[in-house]
Each structure stands twice: as C-alpha cells, then as structure tokens.
Amino acid sequence: MFIEMSNFQILHADSHSEARLGLLTTAHGEVETPVFMPVATAGAVKGITPQQLQKTGSELVLANTYHLLLRPGVDTVEKLGGLHKFMAWDGPILTDSGGYQVFSLSPLTKIDDDGVEFASHVDGAKIYLNAEIATEIQNRLGADIITCLDQCTPFPIDTPQLQKAVDRTILWAKRAKEAHTNPNQLLFAIAQGGINLELRTYCTSELVKTGYDGYAIGGLSVGEGHENMIKTVTHTTQLLPQDKPRYLMGVGTPADIIAAVKAGVDMFDCVLPTRNGRNAFAFAGNGPLRLRNNVHINDARPIEADCDCYCCRNFSRAALRHFFNSGEMLGPILVSLHNLTFYQRLMVRIRQAIKRNEFAEWAKRFDY
Amino acid sequence: MFIEMSNFQILHADSHSEARLGLLTTAHGEVETPVFMPVATAGAVKGITPQQLQKTGSELVLANTYHLLLRPGVDTVEKLGGLHKFMAWDGPILTDSGGYQVFSLSPLTKIDDDGVEFASHVDGAKIYLNAEIATEIQNRLGADIITCLDQCTPFPIDTPQLQKAVDRTILWAKRAKEAHTNPNQLLFAIAQGGINLELRTYCTSELVKTGYDGYAIGGLSVGEGHENMIKTVTHTTQLLPQDKPRYLMGVGTPADIIAAVKAGVDMFDCVLPTRNGRNAFAFAGNGPLRLRNNVHINDARPIEADCDCYCCRNFSRAALRHFFNSGEMLGPILVSLHNLTFYQRLMVRIRQAIKRNEFAEWAKRFDY
Numbered sequence: 001m002f003i004e005m006s007n008f009q010i011l012h013a014d015s016h017s018e019a020r021l022g023l024l025t026t027a028h029g030e031v032e033t034p035v036f037m038p039v040a041t042a043g044a045v046k047g048i049t050p051q052q053l054q055k056t057g058s059e060l061v062l063a064n065t066y067h068l069l070l071r072p073g074v075d076t077v078e079k080l081g082g083l084h085k086f087m088a089w090d091g092p093i094l095t096d097s098g099g100y101q102v103f104s105l106s107p108l109t110k111i112d113d114d115g116v117e118f119a120s121h122v123d124g125a126k127i128y129l130n131a132e133i134a135t136e137i138q139n140r141l142g143a144d145i146i147t148c149l150d151q152c153t154p155f156p157i158d159t160p161q162l163q164k165a166v167d168r169t170i171l172w173a174k175r176a177k178e179a180h181t182n183p184n185q186l187l188f189a190i191a192q193g194g195i196n197l198e199l200r201t202y203c204t205s206e207l208v209k210t211g212y213d214g215y216a217i218g219g220l221s222v223g224e225g226h227e228n229m230i231k232t233v234t235h236t237t238q239l240l241p242q243d244k245p246r247y248l249m250g251v252g253t254p255a256d257i258i259a260a261v262k263a264g265v266d267m268f269d270c271v272l273p274t275r276n277g278r279n280a281f282a283f284a285g286n287g288p289l290r291l292r293n294n295v296h297i298n299d300a301r302p303i304e305a306d307c308d309c310y311c312c313r314n315f316s317r318a319a320l321r322h323f324f325n326s327g328e329m330l331g332p333i334l335v336s337l338h339n340l341t342f343y344q345r346l347m348v349r350i351r352q353a354i355k356r357n358e359f360a361e362w363a364k365r366f367d368y
Numbered sequence: 369m370f371i372e373m374s375n376f377q378i379l380h381a382d383s384h385s386e387a388r389l390g391l392l393t394t395a396h397g398e399v400e401t402p403v404f405m406p407v408a409t410a411g412a413v414k415g416i417t418p419q420q421l422q423k424t425g426s427e428l429v430l431a432n433t434y435h436l437l438l439r440p441g442v443d444t445v446e447k448l449g450g451l452h453k454f455m456a457w458d459g460p461i462l463t464d465s466g467g468y469q470v471f472s473l474s475p476l477t478k479i480d481d482d483g484v485e486f487a488s489h490v491d492g493a494k495i496y497l498n499a500e501i502a503t504e505i506q507n508r509l510g511a512d513i514i515t516c517l518d519q520c521t522p523f524p525i526d527t528p529q530l531q532k533a534v535d536r537t538i539l540w541a542k543r544a545k546e547a548h549t550n551p552n553q554l555l556f557a558i559a560q561g562g563i564n565l566e567l568r569t570y571c572t573s574e575l576v577k578t579g580y581d582g583y584a585i586g587g588l589s590v591g592e593g594h595e596n597m598i599k600t601v602t603h604t605t606q607l608l609p610q611d612k613p614r615y616l617m618g619v620g621t622p623a624d625i626i627a628a629v630k631a632g633v634d635m636f637d638c639v640l641p642t643r644n645g646r647n648a649f650a651f652a653g654n655g656p657l658r659l660r661n662n663v664h665i666n667d668a669r670p671i672e673a674d675c676d677c678y679c680c681r682n683f684s685r686a687a688l689r690h691f692f693n694s695g696e697m698l699g700p701i702l703v704s705l706h707n708l709t710f711y712q713r714l715m716v717r718i719r720q721a722i723k724r725n726e727f728a729e730w731a732k733r734f735d736y
C-alpha cells in the first residue's frame with residue numbers, strides 16, 4: 001500500500017488555544033484527532049472483544065511491544081499473519097517502543113548507550129533490546145504506527161541521569177529511523193526530559209531535526225502531577241512542527257486530556273477506562289460512580305441516562321453493583337465498555353468543539 | 369398475559385427412540401425442544417453479555433434461586449422490575465428451586481418435614497426455606513418457569529435417607545402447587561430418588577398424580593456415572609406423561625445429552641460450556657481442545673473451521689492460547705462463547721434429526 005508523504009492533515013486549528021482537529025492517515029484507515037487509544041496490552045483490551053470495542057467508537061488501538069515480545073513472541077505473531085489478524089482488529093494499531101515497560105516492570109535492567117538488557121517479568125528470561133531490535137520487532141509485529149526505543153525515566157530523577165537518558169533517547173531515535181524501512185508504518189519518536197524544560201527543549205529539538213512522522217511525549221504521568229505535566233506538555237508542543245501528530249503517552253484523566261488538547265496534543269492512550277472499569281469505578285458526566293457502594297443497591301437508573309452504550313441501555317446501577325459484589329465477570333466487562341464509550345464520547349465532543357472554534361470556551365465549562 | 373392450558377406441544381415423536389421434538393410456550397416466547405439452557409447463576413452467564421448469549425442461539429436461560437436469594441435478594445430484583453429486566457434478558461427464564469444448592473453449598477443445614485434452615489455460604493446468615501417460601505420467592509423473581517422445592521440427595525446415600533428425601537420432595541411439591549398462584553409462570557415438580565428405581569417410580573408417580581406443567585429429574589449428575597444416570601432417566605421418563613416437558617437437571621456432556629434425548633428428555637442445563645470455557649477447554653467436533661497446550665502455539669486455525677461463532681470467525685487457536693497464558697479475560701470469554709455455540713448447534717442438530725425421523729441412527733454416528 002502507498003502512503004503519501006503527508007500522513008497528517010490539520011482540518012481546523014482553534015483560534016483561542018493550541019487545540020487542533022486533524023486527520024491521521026494510516027495503512028488501516030483514517031482517524032480524526034484528537035483521538036483516544038484504548039490499551040490492548042497483550043493484544044486484547046481487557047475483557048472487551050474487538051467487536052464491542054468498535055461499538056465504543058474506538059478506532060485506533062495501542063498494543064505493548066514489551067508484552068507481545070514476552071508473550072506470545074514476535075515469531076508467533078508474524079507467523080499468524082501479523083498483529084491485526086492476531087488481535088482480530090482491522091483498524092489502525094500503534095505499538096509503543098517497550099521503553100516504558102522495560103524500566104517499570106523489569107527487574108535486573110542493565111543499560112548502556114547501545115541498548116538495554118532486562119529480565120522478563122514473566123519468567124526471568126534475559127532479553128536484549130536496542131534501537132534496531134525494537135524497530136525490527138515492531139516492523140514484524142506490523143502495527144500502523146511504531147515508536148523509537150527510548151529511555152523512560154522515573155519521577156523524581158537527578159539531572160545527570162535525566163541528561164543521560166535524553167542523550168540516549170536522541171541517539172536511539174536516530175538509529176531507529178535508520179533501521180526503519182517499512183513505508184507502511186509511520187515512525188514516531190518519543191521525547192523525554194522529565195519535567196526539566198531545558199532538557200525537554202534539547203530532546204525535542206534534536207528529534208525534530210532528525211524528523212519523524214509524529215512525536216510522542218513520554219516520561220510523563222509518572223507521578224509528577226497534573227500541573228507539572230501540563231506545564232511540560234505546553235512547553236513541548238510549542239517546539240514541535242505544526243504538521244505532525246503529537247501523542248501524549250499514558251495520559252490520562254478527562255481533565256488531563258482536555259488540558260493537553262488545549263496545549264496542542266492530538267493523541268492519547270490510557271488504561272484508566274478499563275482498569276477503573278474492572279474496579280467498579282464508572283465515569284459519568286455528573287461525577288464518577290463507585291458501583292460497589294450501598295447507595296446503588298436498589299437504583300434502577302443506568303450509569304448515565306443519556307449514554308447509548310450497551311451497559312447503560314440495558315443494566316441498572318443495582319445490577320452492576322450486584323455483579324461486582326458477586327464476583328461476576330459481567331461487572332468489569334460492562335463498566336469497561338461504558339468507560340470506553342464515555343472516553344470516546346468525550347473525544348467526539350472535543351473534536352466538535354474545535355470544529356465549532358469554541359474549544360477553549362467549551363473546555364472551561366467542562367466540569368471534569 | 370394469557371397462557372393457554374397446553375403449554376407444551378409435541379411436534380414430532382421419533383419412531384425409533386423416545387426422542388421428541390416439542391414446542392414449549394412461555395410468557396416470554398416459544399422455545400423448541402430439546403433445548404439447552406445456559407446457566408446464569410447469579411443473573412449473569414459468566415463472562416457473556418445477554419446480547420452475545422443470544423447470538424450463540426440460546427433462547428431459554430436458567431438462573432439459580434439460591435444465589436439470587438442470597439445476593440442481591442428478592443426485594444432488590446422485584447424493585448428493579450423482576451428478573452428479566454434485572455438480567456437484561458427478554459427471553460424465557462427458568463429458576464431452579466434452590467434445593468440443590470442448599471444441600472451442596474451450605475454448611476449448617478437443618479432439615480425437617482416442614483423445610484430447611486441453612487447458612488448462607490456468602491456471609492453465614494441463617495435462612496429458612498420451605499415449599500411456600502421457595503415458591504413465593506420464585507413468584508417474585510418472575511421467571512417464566514419455576515420449580516418446586518425438593519430435597520436433593522448426594523450419591524451414594526442409604527435407602528432410609530433417600531426414602532425420607534423422596535417423601536419430603538412429594539409433600540413439598542404438593543404444597544408448592546397450592547402456594548403457586550401466578551398463571552404466567554409454569555410450575556415444574558422435581559423428581560428425586562437417586563438411582564433407586566423403585567423410589568424413582570414412587571416419587572415420579574406421586575408427582576404425576578398431583579400434576580404439574582412439567583417434570584424435572586433431579587438428583588442426578590452427582591457422581592453416579594453416565595450408565596447409572598441414563599438407566600435412571602430411561603426408567604423415569606417412561607413414568608412421565610407424554611404431553612408435558614421433561615427436564616434433566618444439571619446435565620451434561622454432549623454424550624449425556626444425546627443419550628437423555630433418546631430416553632425422551634426435552635430440557636437440559638449445565639455449566640460445562642462456560643466452566644470449561646473459562647478453563648481453556650474448547651468443545652469441538654473432532655474432539656475437545658485444551659488450549660493452553662503448546663501444540664497450539666503457532667496454530668492459525670480456529671477452534672472449529674465450520675463454526676460461525678465470533679470466536680471461530682476471528683481468533684486462531686494460537687491467539688486463544690496466548691490469551692489464557694497471559695491471563696487475559698478475553699480467553700475465557702471467547703471460549704465460553706464458542707462452547708455455548710457448540711452446545712446450541714448440537715441441539716439444533718438433535719432437533720433436525722428428530723424432525724427427519726432419523727434421531728436414533730444419527731445419535732449412533734455422533735462421535736461424542
């Protein structure tokens with residue numbers, strides 16, 4: 001398949017903020033941005049079939065290279081015809097670089113300028129990853145958007161360490177670009193630098209000099225707090241080219257997303273809708289519901305009266321409470337479905353507000 | 369809603385066996401028999417939404433009075449508009465009597481001729497159940513088919529104890545019939561008697577004298593083995609009126625079901641498709657698959673090539689194996705869906721074979 005050079009088009013830029021309505025073109029279809037990507041960690045969004053996922057309004061899905069590398073392994077995914085077929089998801093897929101998981105999930109991580117050796121959190125097997133290997137793995141998995149291996153840093157971190165991680169991230173991104181040869185896959189670089197704005201400037205500018213199909217902002221949502229995060233994001237997006245998509249990794253709450261869209265971010269991923277869904281926490285316009293609470297015991301109302309998801313059209317809060325209290329899988333499934341629908345509806349409203357050139361005003365009224 | 373006196377019609381009786389094709393009419397629609405009921409223990413078929421359940425070909429669903437009584441309680445189900453609304457299942461529902469669970473799940477069971485006191489396996493709360501209370505509970509839950517409280521016996525059991533359980537079961541069934549006043553709900557009696565054919569004769573004949581909308585055969589599939597079970601079933605069905613539906617409780621494997629249909633049984637329920645599904649055991653025409661097995665590691669084939677279920681149309685054995693090995697909920701969900709579809713397809717084939725007057729011959733060829 002031929003992908004034209006411009007895989008991203010700004011359809012409308014908000015006059016009163018940095019928010020943009022965009023169109024991202026991938027080998028598996030077009031996606032309007034700002035877009036929220038549900039997380040299919042090991043090739044499955046937890047508890048949700050691809051068919052149900054599609055009905056939540058989800059179009060672009062994230063899968064984790066690290067998890068797929070460990071299980072079932074790249075050979076298996078490739079032999080089975082690639083990630084789309086394996087996951088039964090015919091829409092666009094993005095794979096992350098593995099960097100975040102290597103540093104957050106693995107014991108025994110050994111890193112130098114070439115790459116990183118880590119122990120699988122599943123069976124302790126030693127695995128080596130560098131820029132070229134991470135790229136090749138993602139080439140073989142076959143997602144539509146792949147990402148350069150980065151060194152993701154924790155929060156807080158001292159400046160020399162952060163500087164070293166930034167240097168490696170820039171170097172690895174260059175090598176990843178050289179290693180990447182598949183024109184059907186967009187390659188995103190990941191900017192690091194913690195909440196150090198000087199290092200963010202350095203990292204981002206260097207990546208932009210090399211040039212990528214899109215730019216991810218990594219190393220945030222790791223404990224730095226909403227204010228620090230938004231400050232860093234606002235600083236970073238200003239350094240990024242207007243005509244490339246910007247992806248804020250692992251973010252976040254509705255309030256985080258709205259603030260980041262205002263700062264010019266186009267793409268998001270987060271486990272919150274599904275993780276919270278499994279824990280009986282339902283997102284709702286009038287404030288979230290904790291469905292195990294006794295207050296719902298005889299409540300015939302759905303989570304949200306005006307929600308058209310399968311859960312809200314069919315199940316009362318009382319029934320959901322009962323499913324959670326009885327350990328029925330249907331509770332986690334239904335509330336995950338609702339939460340994903342809630343998030344995708346939020347993204348629709350964000351896009352509509354940008355289209356109407358009212359985003360900044362709308363965002364103020366939005367009470368999340 | 370008006371239910372005519374004859375809620376069951378024999379559409380075709382097989383010439384070479386006791387198998388019958390029937391039409392069971394309930395307040396929530398008609399169901400062709402032989403029918404298999406998936407088990408929605410606490411108001412949910414584990415891991416499966418009602419929408420997905422319908423697509424497996426399931427029409428009539430069983431829910432457990434005992435579980436619903438403990439959680440969420442009858443008051444809640446009633447306040448929320450009854451079991452159909454609570455479960456979001458608009459098709460027919462059958463509730464069992466609670467007898468089986470009282471004797472298998474509860475510690476501290478105290479029984480006399482009036483009824484049974486037991487401790488909730490959830491919180492230890494003492495609960496009293498007798499024929500009238502069990503009927504009233506089921507009246508209020510609002511299923512389409514309800515069952516008389518019975519004393520379910522374990523296997524093996526000594527004859528005096530079995531005799532006493534049979535006497536109580538007959539007595540309680542009489543009282544249940546007197547207590548039952550809702551003409552929209554069919555009332556089934558449950559025949560007990562273990563594998564003692566004399567006591568089966570006695571229990572069954574007494575119940576038939578009193579007269580019910582249908583007859584369940586209880587106290588089997590509790591460890592007596594296939595041969596004993598089928599011998600008892602064959603003996604019992606001969607004592608039952610031709611024009612009433614016959615329901616073999618808690619059965620069973622495909623081989624059990626086929627043998628029981630041959631003996632004239634019309635209705636079945638069993639947790640096997642879902643419980644096995646959760647344990648990576650997939651039913652298949654060429655023999656079951658254990659999906660955690662290494663042999664499936666790169667197997668691109670679906671569980672069954674000719675199965676039209678969502679799982680088989682979209683997922684390879686390799687992907688299913690991966691989901692189970694990674695602890696992804698999607699594994700249990702998808703294989704439960706397949707297994708239910710497999711069971712319902714088996715029932716379709718059974719009904720077609722009876723219609724063609726070829727059931728006995730077909731059953732011999734059926735290699736389960």
